Amino acid sequence: MMTAATATDEPTTHPTEGAALVDAVLGWYAEHARDLPWRAPGAGAWAVLVSEVMLQQTPVARVEPAWRAWMARWPTPADLAAARPAEVLRAWDRLGYPRRALRLQECARAIVAEHDGEVPADEAALLALPGIGAYTAAAVAAFAHGRRAVVLDTNVRRVLGRALEGRALPAPSLGRAERDRAAAYLPADAATSVRWNVGLMELGALVCTARAPRCDACPLLDACAWHAAGKPADEHAGRRRTQAWHGTDRQVRGRIMAHLRHHRQEWAAGEDLLVAGADGADPAALPDPGQPARALASLVGDGLVVADTGAHAGRFRLP
DNA sequence: AACACGGGGTA
DNA sequence: TACCCAGTGTT
Numbered sequence: 001m002m003t004a005a006t007a008t009d010e011p012t013t014h015p016t017e018g019a020a021l022v023d024a025v026l027g028w029y030a031e032h033a034r035d036l037p038w039r040a041p042g043a044g045a046w047a048v049l050v051s052e053v054m055l056q057q058t059p060v061a062r063v064e065p066a067w068r069a070w071m072a073r074w075p076t077p078a079d080l081a082a083a084r085p086a087e088v089l090r091a092w093d094r095l096g097y098p099r100r101a102l103r104l105q106e107c108a109r110a111i112v113a114e115h116d117g118e119v120p121a122d123e124a125a126l127l128a129l130p131g132i133g134a135y136t137a138a139a140v141a142a143f144a145h146g147r148r149a150v151v152l153d154t155n156v157r158r159v160l161g162r163a164l165e166g167r168a169l170p171a172p173s174l175g176r177a178e179r180d181r182a183a184a185y186l187p188a189d190a191a192t193s194v195r196w197n198v199g200l201m202e203l204g205a206l207v208c209t210a211r212a213p214r215c216d217a218c219p220l221l222d223a224c225a226w227h228a229a230g231k232p233a234d235e236h237a238g239r240r241r242t243q244a245w246h247g248t249d250r251q252v253r254g255r256i257m258a259h260l261r262h263h264r265q266e267w268a269a270g271e272d273l274l275v276a277g278a279d280g281a282d283p284a285a286l287p288d289p290g291q292p293a294r295a296l297a298s299l300v301g302d303g304l305v306v307a308d309t310g311a312h313a314g315r316f317r318l319p
Numbered sequence: 320a321a322c323a324c325g326g327g328g329t330a
Numbered sequence: 331t332a333c334c335c336a337g338t339g340t341t
Binding site for chain 1: 332333
Binding site: 057058059061062094095096097098099100172173211212243245249250251253254257298302 | 320321323324325326328330
C-alpha cells in the first residue's frame with residue numbers, strides 16, 4: 001500500500017535519520033518490552049482485537065485481568081456473538097465506557113456475518129467494523145496480522161511529537177500533516193514496521209510518559225528535539241480542558257449501570273435506579289433533580305438499558 | 320472541530 | 331485535586 005506523504009516542502013522519507021531512530025527503538029524494545037498476554041506468540045487475531053478495544057482509554061493494568069477472563073469465556077468471535085448482552089456488560093465490569101462492550105459484541109457479530117468468523121486483515125475492512133476506528137484498525141492490522149500500518153495512538157503521537165518536532169504534547173486533534181510525517185518514518189519492511197509501532201507505544205507508556213518522562217532512560221535522548229530545546233512547556237496547555245467527573249451525568253450513568261450489573265432480579269424498578277443514580281439519596285433533593293432520570297433515559301437511548309414497555313412499564317434491565 | 324462518554328491510578 | 335489513559339461515534 002502506498003502511504004507516501006505528499007508535502008512538497010519536506011522529503012517524503014528520512015532514510016538516514018529514520019534508520020537511526022528505528023534502530024534505537026527496536027533495540028530498546030527488545031530489551032524492555034512487557035510480557036503482556038496478547039503479545040504471546042499463541043495469541044490470535046481475535047485476542048489482539050479484544051485487547052485493543054479494551055485498551056481504548058483504559059490502562060493496561062486494569063485491562064489485563066478483564067482480558068484473561070473475557071478470552072477464557074468467549075475465545076472466538078462466534079462465542080461472543082452468541083452471548084447475552086447483559087452478560088457481556090457484566091463481564092465488562094468497570095473498564096469504563098460500557099458502550100465499547102456492546103460495540104465489541106456487534107463487532108463479533110459482524111465478523112461472523114461478513115467475514116466467516118475470521119478477523120479481517122485489511123485495514124479498510126477493519127475500519128468498517130463497529131467500535132473500530134482509525135487507531136484500532138491500524139493496530140489490529142499490524143499486531144494481529146503483521147501488516148504495515150500507521151499506528152498513531154496517544155503514546156506514538158507524543159513520542160514522535162517530542163523527538164521530531166520538539167513539542168511537549170501532541171496537538172489536540174490529529175491532522176493530515178502529522179499522519180503524513182508518521183507515515184514517512186514507518187519502516188518499509190512489514191515485520192520491522194510492526195516492531196517500530198509497538199516499540200514506540202511501549203516507549204511512550206514506560207519512558208516518554210506524559211507527566212514525568214524518564215529521559216535518562218530514553219534510547220532517543222540524543223536525537224530528541226524536545227530534550228535538545230530544553231523541554232519547553234505544552235503550547236496547547238491553555239486550550240486543554242480537564243473533564244469534570246463529580247456530579248456529572250457520566251458519573252450518574254455509571255452508578256445506574258453498576259446497580260444493574262449487580263442486581264439479582266431480571267427487572268429493576270425505575271425508582272430504585274433513580275435513587276442509585278443519586279448515590280442513595282433522594283433524587284428530588286439534588287441540585288439538579290432531573291439528572292438521574294435524564295441519565296437513565298440516555299442509557300436507554302444508548303441501548304445499555306432496556307425499558308419494559310409492557311404491563312410492567314417503569315421497570316428496567318440490562319439488554 | 321467539538322462533545323460525550325467511565326473509572327481508577329498517580330503525582 | 332488535577333491529570334492521564336493502546337479512542338470512537340455523533341453533531
